[in-house]
Amino acid sequence: MTTTLPFGTWPSPITAEQMASGGTRLGGAQLVGDEIWWTEGIATEGGRIAIVRSTGSGAEGAAPEVVLPAPxxxxxxxxxxxxxxxxxxxxxxxxxxxxxxxxxxxxxxxxxxxxxxxxxxxxxxxxxxxxxxxxxxxxxxxxxxxxxxxxxxxxxxxxxxxxxxxxxxxxxxxxxxxxxxxxxxxxxxxxxxxxxxxxxxxxxxxxxxxxTPASRFVAAPALSPDGTRLAWISWEHPQMPWDGTLLHVAPLIDGQAGTGEIVAGATDVSVLQPAWLDEDTLLYLADDSGWWTPQRWSAEDGARPVLPGGSPHAEREFAGSLWMLGTIWMHVLDADRVLVQHGRDADALGVLTVSTGVVTDLDQPLTLISSIAVGEGGLLVIGGASPTAFPALHTARLTLDPAPALSPLQVLRSSRQDAPDPAALPAGESIEVPLAGGGVVHAIVYRPRQDGFAGQDGELPPFIARVHGGPTSHVPPVLSLPVAYYTSRGLGVVEVNYGGSTGHGRAYRDRLKGQWGVVDVQDTVAVMEHLVSAGIADGARLAIEGGSAGGWTTLACLTRTDTFAAGVSSFGVAELESFRSDTHDFESRYIDGLVGPYPERRDLYVERAPLSHVDELECPVLLLQGDEDRIVPPSQSEMFRDALAAKGIPHAYLLFEGEQHGFRQSATIIRATEAALSFYGQVLGFTPLDVPVLDLDRG
Incomplete structure (x- = not known):
């Protein structure tokens, strides 16, 4: 039997408390002797990251032993x-x-x-x-x-x-x-x-x-197997590691390396993760072909690509944006075979034979691979998620002969021990939306879904655009509890991988060069217009949310278009001049590439800023912020709040004590989640169940 209720009012088994305390932030695993160790975020202890190890029980969901004590x-x-x-x-x-x-x-x-x-x-x-x-x-x-x-x-x-x-x-x-x-x-x-x-x-x-000598940025040290040569990458302002890096190879003398020889990379070529195949041959990932693909270097032969011309994997990304130091996309198995990740919308896993350039893909269900540890006897510990399973650590056995093959994955530790009933979980649909000027924008659509419930006749659902941060980032098609929190209540969600996102080659990333606040806005609006024209979403009840750079796109869409009726910005960038000086060193020159050099293009910094266009804003806004955020300081949200108040636009500003860039504490996650749902209900015209009413400042 199906119960008919207005979209947004469906009773849901997924609660904010479940999102805050039922999930565990899992870090990558390491093989320590014959044990598997990893990290877990403990929300009930202020979000601290604890090192843990498997108890050896082998039971899925068995609590690991904590190695690193509080605090x-x-x-x-x-x-x-x-x-x-x-x-x-x-x-x-x-x-x-x-x-x-x-x-x-x-x-x-x-x-x-x-x-x-x-x-x-x-x-x-x-x-x-x-x-x-x-x-x-x-x-x-x-x-x-x-x-x-x-x-x-x-x-x-x-x-x-x-x-x-x-x-x-x-x-x-x-x-x-x-x-x-x-x-x-x-x-x-x-x-x-x-x-x-x-x-x-x-x-x-x-x-x-x-x-090594000092550089503005360094990453990925790799010592040759004989201990005689060191490889690493470096880059300088204003490059970001996905823009351009340099690959150094230097002899190690008395435990020290000079600048060495720069064997690959440039200000417009991104080189990532050097790894030695043997004492003389270095493997690395570079995007000079337009895609991050494997390359090899030796003193005798120089640098050359590994994949042959016409390879079916030539237009696949074998790496991604280096936001987190220590990210690894390939693992050397022996002098000729390497375990590699690659993909576009979704991640895949394969074994690359370097001598032939052939990649043999492995059968496995994950569409997001977040980490891999390689142990003795072909043991793999793989962190990842899929459209039907939440992030988890899995074990499997890799065999290489006579042909590479992977045993079925076994869950070692799931991020959720209380996964909701599949009847309340959405199914994602990857779409490509044509753009007026040519090309496409990539997105994943999640329609409202909970078995036993439907919207009223003739009613289309409200839809929320979720725009990722970075902005050089990527959202794969995986099961997401924040998405399901909305869809199980009768709200639609679309994840937008706008121009600038990784996963679709260098040209797609470079669409955002000098166009931040333009391309991301146009792409997001194009996706929403597609959903409305296709009869999937209610065009009068569209909302948008995002954090960090996604908060910038949220605020830019709200101030520069009339597409959306409401928006939620979490620690979002509101203006660029003070942000450039207030933010941390890693991103302090990022905007040079996204907007233009400063002060030469100060006009663009002012013109693009959402703060400069509050007079064009008509819809309510919710601002969420951590008081210890060094990446996007509270001043960014507070300037926008003050501008909203001056114009008399309904809004709310929630500042969370002890939170940095991204919320980790249980109480914060609960408050922020419920506040957003109450906010959407008030603005989009539905009454959500079982959440406190958010007080809006109506000026």
């Missing part, structure tokens, strides 16, 4: 977005290369970055952590610790010495103290450094050895 939080602030912040090495690692002499039953040594202090710590499970890096000097412009660390990389040098290298983000300005660059910005530099494991550097910064 320690394994999270890096390098680039503010962080990246890999921990590793584990065998007992005795670094003891002059004699780790193999230690009892194999001794617990491993855990190395991690603690979020509060950003100091590297060592931990023997069951004991108290000890710091390995010093407290950096106070530098006010750093807005937090002046020394930060990420991407621990265990290495073995040519003489057999074992060390752990880290990427250091240094706000101190060097020996002469804090200083500014030619453009007036605080000087920040990054380099690869060896941190002693004996704790000697905790009080003596001189005990830390710089391995």
């Amino acid at each position: 320690y939080n394994a999270r890096s602030r390098v680039h503010e977005y962080g990246g890999s912040a921990w590793t584990a090495v065998p007992a005795g690692f670094g003891d002059h290369g004699d780790a193999d002499d230690h009892d194999s039953h001794e617990p491993p040594l855990v190395l991690f970055v603690d979020f509060a202090s950003q100091r590297v710590h060592s931990l023997v499970p069951g004991h108290e952590p000890h710091p390995l890096t010093p407290v950096g000097p106070e530098v006010p412009s750093a807005h937090g610790p002046s020394l930060r660390w990420a991407c621990p990389t265990p290495v073995t040098l040519e003489d057999g010495t074992r060390e752990v290298w880290w990427i250091c983000e240094d706000h101190t300005g060097g020996a002469d103290g804090p200083r500014t660059d030619a453009d007036g910005a605080p000087h920040v530099e990054r380099y690869i450094a060896a941190v002693p494991l004996d704790g000697s550097a905790a009080e003596d910064p001189a005990a830390i050895r710089r391995v």
Whole structure:
């Protein structure tokens, strides 16, 4: 029997409390001895990231054992977005290369970055952590610790010495103290450094050895198997890592590398993730063909592509945007075979035979692959999600001969132990919407769905456009509880991968160059107009929401078009001049490529800003913001709030204490989720069930 109710009023089994406390933020796994370790975000403990390990029970959903005790939080602030912040090495690692002499039953040594202090710590499970890096000097412009660390990389040098290298983000300005660059910005530099494991550097910064010269940005250190050569990537302002990077290869002499030879990359070629196949051959990913694809380099043959002409995989992305340091897209299996991720709308997994350039795709159900760990005997631990399953860690066995094959995936740990009834979950439909000037925009449509409920005769559903952040990012077709929260209540959702998104080649990414606030707006509006013309959405009840750069697009759509009746901006960018100076170093020149150089194109900075067009805004807005956000500071939301109040536009501004860029605390997630639903109900004309009424300031 089907119950007919207005769209938006359907009773739903999916609650904000479930979204806040029922889900677990899972990090990538590592194989530690014969155990599987990973990280989990604990919302009930302020969102701290704990290192955990499998109990060995093998039961799906079995609670893992916590290795990292509270209040320690394994999270890096390098680039503010962080990246890999921990590793584990065998007992005795670094003891002059004699780790193999230690009892194999001794617990491993855990190395991690603690979020509060950003100091590297060592931990023997069951004991108290000890710091390995010093407290950096106070530098006010750093807005937090002046020394930060990420991407621990265990290495073995040519003489057999074992060390752990880290990427250091240094706000101190060097020996002469804090200083500014030619453009007036605080000087920040990054380099690869060896941190002693004996704790000697905790009080003596001189005990830390710089391995590479400083650059504005560095990533992906890879030491050759014989310990003689180091490869890494670097880039400088105003490039972002998806714009252009340089691949260095340098001999390692007395534990240090010079600038080395630049073997690939340019300001308009993005090179990512170097990995050695053997002592002489380096594999990496580059987009000089228009797609991130595998390339190889050797001193004898130079650089050349791996995929042959006409390869069916030539127009696939084998990498993505490097927002998080330590992101890995390929894993060397032996000197000729590599496990690779590739895709367009969705991720796929395959084995690349380098000598032939042939990719053998593996049968598996995931459409988003977030992490892979490779262990002995072909054991894989794969993090990912699919259109029918929430993010989870899975185990599988990879066999290579006679042909690559993958065993069925087994769930090790799901992000949700309380997954809703499939009857309340939506099905995504990938669409391509033609654009008036040629080309298409990619999107995923989720129509309202809950078995047993339907809208009233003649009624079309309200639809919410969700625009991702970045803006160089990508939303794949996967099961999403925030989406299901809306669709199970009778609201439609469309995820828009506007021009600038990854997954569709360099030309699609470059559509946003100089056009931020134009192309993203036009693409989003084109998708909504398509849904209305196709009779899928109610054109009078369209809303939009997004966070960070998605918040910018939300505000730009609201102020520059009359398409939407309501919008929710979470920590969104509202104007560009103060944002450029207030935001963190990683993105401080990002806008040069998205809008134009400053101050030469100050006119565009002013003209594009949603704050400049509040007079053209007629619809209500909800602003959500964390008070400790360093990426998009609260001032951005507050300037927009003040402009809304001055014009008398209904609005609400919720500032959440202790939250950074993205909400992690249970109480915050509940409040923000319910506030958005109440807001949409008030503006779009429906009465949602079981959520507090949000008070709007009506001027």
